Amino acid sequence: SQTIHQWPATLVQPVGSPLSLECTVEGTSNPNLYWYRQAAGRGLQLLFYSVGIGQISSEVPQNLSASRPQDRQFILSSKKLLLSDSGFYLCAWSKGGTGQPQHFGDGTRLSIL
Amino acid sequence: GDSVTQMEGPVTLSEEAFLTINCTYTATGYPSLFWYVQYPGEGLQLLLKATKADDKGSNKGFEATYRKETTSFHLEKGSVQVSDSAVYFCALTDSNYQLIWGAGTKLIIKP
Numbered sequence: 006s007q008t009i010h011q012w013p014a015t016l017v018q019p020v021g022s023p024l025s026l027e028c029t030v031e032g033t034s035n036p037n038l039y040w041y042r043q044a045a046g047r048g049l050q051l052l053f054y055s056v057g058i059g060q061i062s063s064e065v066p067q068n069l070s071a072s073r074p075q076d077r078q079f080i081l082s083s084k085k086l087l088l089s090d091s092g093f094y095l096c097a098w099s100k101g102g103t104g105q106p107q108h109f110g111d112g113t114r115l116s117i118l
Numbered sequence: 119g120d121s122v123t124q125m126e127g128p129v130t131l132s133e134e135a136f137l138t139i140n141c142t143y144t145a146t147g148y149p150s151l152f153w154y155v156q157y158p159g160e161g162l163q164l165l166l167k168a169t170k171a172d173d174k175g176s177n178k179g180f181e182a183t184y185r186k187e188t189t190s191f192h193l194e195k196g197s198v199q200v201s202d203s204a205v206y207f208c209a210l211t212d213s214n215y216q217l218i219w220g221a222g223t224k225l226i227i228k229p
Contacts, residue, residue: 011161037215048207048221049162095161099215104150104169107217109161 007032011096011110019118024069024083026113028096031077036098038079039107040071043093055079056101091117120145120212124220127205131198132228139193139223141182141208149210151175151184151191152217156205165193165206203227 011028018024030036040052051064053071061071068087072080079096093114097107125140143151150169154162166175171186180195191208208220 049219051216054216097162101215103215104167104211105215106150106152106164106167108164109154112159112161114159 007098007108009096009098009108009110011113013113014111015114015116017116017118018086020088021085024081024086024090024115026081026094026096026115028079028081028110029077030079030098033077033098033100035076035101037101037105038073039097039099040079040081041095041097043095043112045092049095053081086117088117091115120149120210120218122208122210122218122220124206124208124223127222127224128226129223130226130228133200134197135227137193137195137198137202137225139206139208139225141191141193141220143189143191143208143210143218145189145210145212145218147213149212149218151182152209152211153180153182153191153193154207154209156207156222158204162207198225198227200227200229 008031038055041049055061055073069083093112095112096110099105099107122143152167153165155165156162166177168175168184174183182191182193205222205224207222209217212218
């Protein structure tokens with residue numbers, strides 16, 4: 006069966022520091038991968054998605070970036086965090102094709118001080 | 119563009135009450151429809167799905183029917199429990215295979 010791992014679970018970072026969140030998927034090949042952000046009490050905002058190694062689509066301009074160095078690895082990064090980057094970050098995967106559901110990791114709660 | 123509209127929360131019910139959370143959508147083509155659930159502090163879990171008109175998705179006592187004529191996918195459960203307290207998201211796949219999300223509905227079940 007497929008599993009998705011996301012870490013760390015919680016992170017407290019000072020403003021201006023760098024960020025690296027990692028997500029890996031097991032049990033499937035060539036998944037579509039996604040990064041979402043969820044502000045407190047709000048819905049989901051798609052940040053990035055990837056349909057293959059090195060292929061990244063950005064949905065929202067911001068100081069975050071994403072990379073996919075391996076087929077089942079998706080990394081969310083920032084060179085300098087802003088206060089507004091606080092939130093709950095979720096990684097997800099899906100199979101390619103129509104009508105496929107997305108499957109989520111447990112999330113990373115990021116607090117910027 | 120495609121969109122999903124959910125009823126605003128929070129929805130507060132007593133245990134064993136009947137639940138309906140409304141979801142309507144606008145979409146070109148024939149999207150697949152989903153309900154996800156998010157328990158406090160956790161990621162989202164797929165609750166149920168329907169891929170074509172008149173399909174009924176069901177799981178853990180929850181049901182939703184894909185109604186093309188009313189562009190709706192309302193979530194129902196006959197008797198809710200305290201453990202059902204969570205945020206529920208309705209979503210559809212658009213023509214680019216991305217998920218379009220509703221804003222979420224917080225459900226609070228009181229014993």
